[in-house]
Amino acid sequence: xxxxxxxxxxxxxxxxxxxxxxxxxxxxxxxxxxxxxxxxxxxxxxxxxxxxxxxxxxxxxxxxxxxxxxxxxxxxxxxxxxxxxxxxxxxxxxxxxxxxxxxxxxxxxxxxx
Amino acid sequence: xxxxxxxxxxxxxxxxxxxxxxxxxxxxxxxxxxxxxxxxxxxxxxxxxxxxxxxxxxxxxxxxxxxxxxxxxxxxxxxxxxxxxxxxxxxxxxxxxxxxxxxxxxxxxxxxxxxxxx
Numbered sequence: 267x268x269x270x271x272x273x274x275x276x277x278x279x280x281x282x283x284x285x286x287x288x289x290x291x292x293x294x295x296x297x298x299x300x301x302x303x304x305x306x307x308x309x310x311x312x313x314x315x316x317x318x319x320x321x322x323x324x325x326x327x328x329x330x331x332x333x334x335x336x337x338x339x340x341x342x343x344x345x346x347x348x349x350x351x352x353x354x355x356x357x358x359x360x361x362x363x364x365x366x367x368x369x370x371x372x373x374x375x376x377x378x379x
Numbered sequence: 380x381x382x383x384x385x386x387x388x389x390x391x392x393x394x395x396x397x398x399x400x401x402x403x404x405x406x407x408x409x410x411x412x413x414x415x416x417x418x419x420x421x422x423x424x425x426x427x428x429x430x431x432x433x434x435x436x437x438x439x440x441x442x443x444x445x446x447x448x449x450x451x452x453x454x455x456x457x458x459x460x461x462x463x464x465x466x467x468x469x470x471x472x473x474x475x476x477x478x479x480x481x482x483x484x485x486x487x488x489x490x491x492x493x494x495x496x497x
Binding site (some may be wrong): 270271272297299301306307308309310311314316321323324326356358366367368369370372373 | 383403411415421422423424425428468470471475476480481482483484485486487488489490
């Protein structure tokens with residue numbers, strides 16, 4: 267079975283631009299969580315989506331938003347990009363919103379110049 | 380709030396040496412504990428987990444025991460290989476309640492870089 271997939275692998279954006287990252291969860295998994303991993307640090311929780319609704323949110327500004335589609339795939343959107351948004355963005359899927367075992371995709375490396 | 384603290388790295392070992400990476404946590408309730416591994420240029424892979432006190436998680440020769448009395452989950456391997464070179468993350472999972480719904484999230488340590496030389 268395919269694992270969690272993410273696209274694109276890498277992208278470069280300019281300050282002030284907008285970006286959309288995509289994630290497809292493992293088949294049968296209904297929950298998608300997004301994490302930001304800045305170089306040299308552990309991943310930080312951004313938010314979780316389950317049944318197309320945001321269920322939990324970390325300490326990130328409103329510039330960060332997401333949505334989940336009927337097939338449980340998800341998009342992460344970041345508006346008004348800042349240099350500090352440069353990071354590896356990881357998507358993780360799990361069976362439900364309270365199952366603790368999460369499986370990660372390979373990530374999207376975002377560079378903001 | 381919840382937090383995870385890992386021993387500072389990097390850790391450099393010779394092949395077949397014994398590995399210990401320390402991890403301690405702070406959490407309310409009874410979290411599940413995990414070790415994830417990240418190889419260069421890749422995402423995170425779940426290495427092992429433990430869901431309650433005194434549980435031992437194990438996989439690929441790695442082991443870690445959930446110690447509630449010391450709030451620790453140290454990672455060990457008896458004989459490391461060059462292929463074990465990677466970044467290792469300790470994490471805890473807890474259930475949160477917000478706005479009438481509940482969700483689970485992972486809290487990670489800062490990671491420990493392991494390099495194994497032939």
